[in-house]
Amino acid sequence: MKAFDVPCPEWLRERLQQHGQRVPFSTFMEWALHDPDHGAYGSGQLHVGTSGDFVTSPSLGEDFSGLLIHQLIEWLELLAVRHPEGRLSIVDVGPGEGDLIAQLIPLLQASAAEWLPRLECVLVEINPGMQQRQRARLESVGQIPCRWVGLQELAAEPVNGIMLAHELLDALPVERLILRGGSLRRQMVTLEAVDGSAPLLRWDEDPLPPLLEAQIQKQADRDALELPPRGALDGWATEWHHSVAPWMQQAYAAMSDGMLLVVDYALESSRYYAPRRCDGTLLAYKRQQASTDVLRDAGSQDITAHLCLESVVGAASEAGWLFAGQCRQGEALLALGLAERLTALQQMPADQLAEALRRREALLRLVDPSCLGELRWFAFLRNTPTAADNGVLDSRFLREPIPREPS
DSSP: OOOOOEEOOHHHHHHHHHTTTEEEHHHHHHHHHHOTTTSTTTTTOOOBSTTSSBOOTGGGOSHHHHHHHHHHHHHHHHHHHHOSSSOEEEEEESOTTSHHHHHHHHHHHHHOGGGGGGEEEEEEOOOHHHHHHHHHHHTTSOSSOEEEOOHHHHHHSOEEEEEEEESOGGGSOOEEEEEETTEEEEEEEEEEOSTTOOOEEEEEEEEOOHHHHHHHHHHHHHTTOOSSOTTOOTTOEEEEOTTHHHHHHHHHHTEEEEEEEEEEEEEOHHHHTOTTOTBOSOEEEETTEEESOTTTTTTSSEEEOOEEHHHHHHHHHHHTOEEEEEEEHHHHHHHTTHHHHHHHHTTSOGGGHHHHHHHHHHHHHHHOTTTGGGEEEEEEESSOOOGGGOOGGGOTTOOOOOOOOOO
């Protein structure tokens, strides 16, 4: 990250002073996003959508859900056979504005009428401000009951169903690592006042704590990562997703049977930890503008970092999930009928031309390789499929497991 002189909000100044003036970047990111009173998500300051701070696939319209529903119905059919009685749950972790669930409910009512009395939607939202908006959004949507719980609460009574994690994992707090003198160090955020002026936020660094160093080495060995990569220059920096493995464990404990679909930005390790990617993937978003100035406006902008593809799969497998396959969003949506949907738009009446053009633009944005089309879809199974499951591993969008890059 570039060195900016960043004014420190009063709430964050007080917090930093309580913690000795400096904290790891991961702690700063946790506060900036999830503090219940001041965090961008915790307080509900961030808004998702075309008129908000950033867009997601569901926020562009209902066509994304209209394609996704085909895969969800196939999985629900399988689960309904496995579990002829009891609830079937659609679990949305980090539901944002509630758009995805709001769009899926009428589609489920139309496509899954035989299971309707058994269906429920479970929203997992840790941020009070976002949960309040979700409740308002879903108050009068359809006949499928909705409830809000935490993953730990859900683990007490695990569900059978489908768990969705859409653009969630890239917003989990990350450690920032930087190469100095041949060794990786931990980047810190420091509160600093110069000549009696107002305190500023500055980047700083510390040696890696032994526990973090051991965790990095263990995961690097597991996923065949070379850290730092050969050829990286002094000052090379990257992110370390220490929060993904615990999340995968919590998600696994929250389900008895079913599927996990992760949709997120991810790069292969050979690209993520390449010497030429010298400043990682960390970005901030506010009012549809991206910035590398991630320390500024703490509590009022989103902060995100791409995932390492192999590390996501490794963390999931270690937690107990069975990796079923992955692909880019463009491939997934084409497999689920995007081309047919585009063709159908051409048949719309002339008096609906404006709506057809709007939907066409949204569909093309979903597969644009420079933005949403670069999202990765990962599928994981809670339990090993049996012969009676009729080829669940051949679901519409799945591909063969990723090959490991040579070391």
